Amino acid sequence: MSTTIETSATSLLRFATAGSVDDGKSTLVGRLLHDSKSVLADQLEAVERVSLGRGQEAPDLALLTDGLRAEREQGITIDVAYRYFATPRRRFILADTPGHVQYTRNMVTGASTAELAVVLVDARNGVVEQTRRHAAVAALLRVPHVVLAVNKMDLVDYAEPVFAAIAEEFSAYAASLGVKDVLAVPISALAGDNVVEPSAHMDWYGGPTLLEHLETVPVGSDPSREPARFPVQYVIRPQTEEHPDYRGYAGQLASGVLRVGDAVTVLPSGLTTTVAGIDALGRESDIAWAPQSVTVRLADDLDISRGDLIAAGAAPVPTKDIVATVSHLNERPLRAGDKVLLKHTTRTVRALVKEISYRIDIDTLQRRSGAEGLNVNDIGHVKLRTAEPLALDDYTDNRRTGSFLLIDPADGTTLTAGMAGEAFEAVHGDDAPGASEEEDWV
Template sequence: MSTHAENLKATTPPDDLSPITLLRFATAGSVDDGKSTLVGRLLHDSKSVLADHLEAVERASRGHGATRLDLALLTDGLRAEREQGITIDVAYRFFATARRRFILADTPGHVQYTRNMVTGASTAELTVILVDARKGVVEQTRRHAAIAALLRVRHVVLAVNKMDLVDYAEPVFAAIAEEFTTYAGELGVPEITAIPISALVGDNVVEPSSSMDWYGGPTVLEHLETVPVGHDPATGHARFPVQYVIRPGTAEHPDYRGYAGQIAVGTFRVGEAVTALPSGHTSTISGIDLLGTPVDVAWAPQSVTLLLEGDIDISRGDLLVPSKDAPATSRDIEATVCHVADTPLTVGQRVLLKHTTRTVTAIVKDIPSRLTLDDLSQRPSPGELVVNDIGQVRIRTAEPLAVDAYADSRRTGSFLLIDPADGTTLAAGMAG
């Protein structure tokens, strides 16, 4: 997601940008594992909480009868969350240190809200998965690891929390770390870092713990500040989903026709030959407008308006790609989906499929298998997927689409399945 400030600064190639990088990360874990407390501790100890916000949390803590500052209230903003003591919604927080800027998504832990974890982790480059040191790896831990692997989150931090309640015992941490690392490794998670913490006390969150001298690794914040930021969206197969056609029709610009949207992947340049998909019509970029200013080059994730030579039929939902690198279109999609609706997804079901800015009708042709979280086996031909299931699907669309492999592009390799009757999101899909 590009911001207004980022676009204002985006007047030179990506290599010339500030060395201060941005990391998007999400937290996940079971109920009462301490996710909101960890986030609150990160914000509090890194001096990222405004004074008036901190005073409000102090008052709320006293109102709940707490004897110390309840850091979970820094993120549990909904009244229902505060009353129940659990996170319901995805809480986004923005903070920065001298070394890096952060966008954090604190996701719910209850199995009922696993769908929210999919939302929070869909744009994350790192996921912090919390485990209660007293309980170890549970089913929800495995589910969150599977979702992180499915969403191609490159970096996973296992935060073994509440170490103060197991007397900071190294064997407890080591056993949990080994079990989780083995499981996540089998899922294909490329990088796993295990850190023993106590979010309530503050051990190894921002400052190193004096109670765990046997641990020599980084604190959570230190790891967040130094982990390599992932793939540069400005590189790769260039893709521009058309969001809106601009025809001002003013006396100053009577013939102006621009195609507005956000570059999903790659870089576009004036003079470059492009193809509109699915029609296959070709043209050449005659101009690029960035915040009303003409530029010669633009890259992901900038929001721009492309001007093309000639007058070809292009509308919302079309995909502009370099002609020399145009992908094939198809009406058949094979993908892995995480089912998020309360109603099941069944073979033969008619759905809407939303890919970038294009929405088409489709049918679920087959559900070949469903993932079993316990042993990572595939149950063949389940017939349906119910809420929180992860499975393989085959989909036939009414119109051809240019869907990339999710491994190549998280933006153009993903899609949503939607109930055409009421607009409910049924499943999040990853192609390839």
């Protein structure tokens, strides 16, 4: 039996890259992969062949990640590209997000699970509108760490005052958004300065290279400090001669730690019991921690099915009335009165969009009230009414159990990503919807 929380020899960091068009993001990602020796030999040979064919002496590292550009030229829908690489110190999942303003929704997708965001700027242009937009999205999604990569320092003669002015402006803006951890790094992705190896041209910079920071930034949080949340995905009843009375609840622990003997509450029913056993990878254990996938056995036979939430510690109060900050992802507008499906963890229920309170102007961070609806890439505040009670945490407290999706009931298309509570401001007013007459939908 395992009695302690085990740690991997090399931890995992999920991070997202964002930047305006032509700021050099493709070259940066290519340089990061190349200099960390994460590029296969045949890939590098192909890039070198194409570069030589164009008359370039050095390989164009942007070609390692320019698949999205080719897709855009062919009129194919742009999506987030995920890349995987590792160093001896850490494993990485990189979400490479497009830079165009019309693909802001893709930045939301890529950053939704990220623990760090790399925001790229061109040293010649400094902080621009898209830079502020990406910083605001990172703050909205509660990405805990942000890196400002000031690129193309070689084109401003590696001037420290240029870097210092950009870093100061961005840090002040990020602080106004509530971002607590910001590191600015002067780089040249084309020349390789401060990406993986320290720069010989910027001895005035005493901080880490980009890769050094990615390898050492704190990852995750202590699960023991978070309340346990276990969404039930599947009920296991083998009914074999060996285990005639076995009843287990399988799923992935969204947050916190569960131990045998813990008192738990099943939501939304509110029934209480204790954890009788935990099965992980075919073996019994007396502890499980996020994000492990396990089977939980309870001391009592309760009416539990897929979509129920097993919670230890302070449990959220189930409700049918939800206020949320949302990012609209679909070309079809979201309007008050729309009937949708709401997917929260493993539970999907019918819901009604009762009100679109306001739209957030990401450029100025101002509320724009009176919005008739939300269009693609819009971020706003909505009030929803669900047919069944849901146990949502506030997104500012728990990114996993405070998030949800709105889905088109007609064809299953994802419409909107939601963050329960006042995720943008972390200010909770009296926004609960009144007990008006329910629509037939809910």
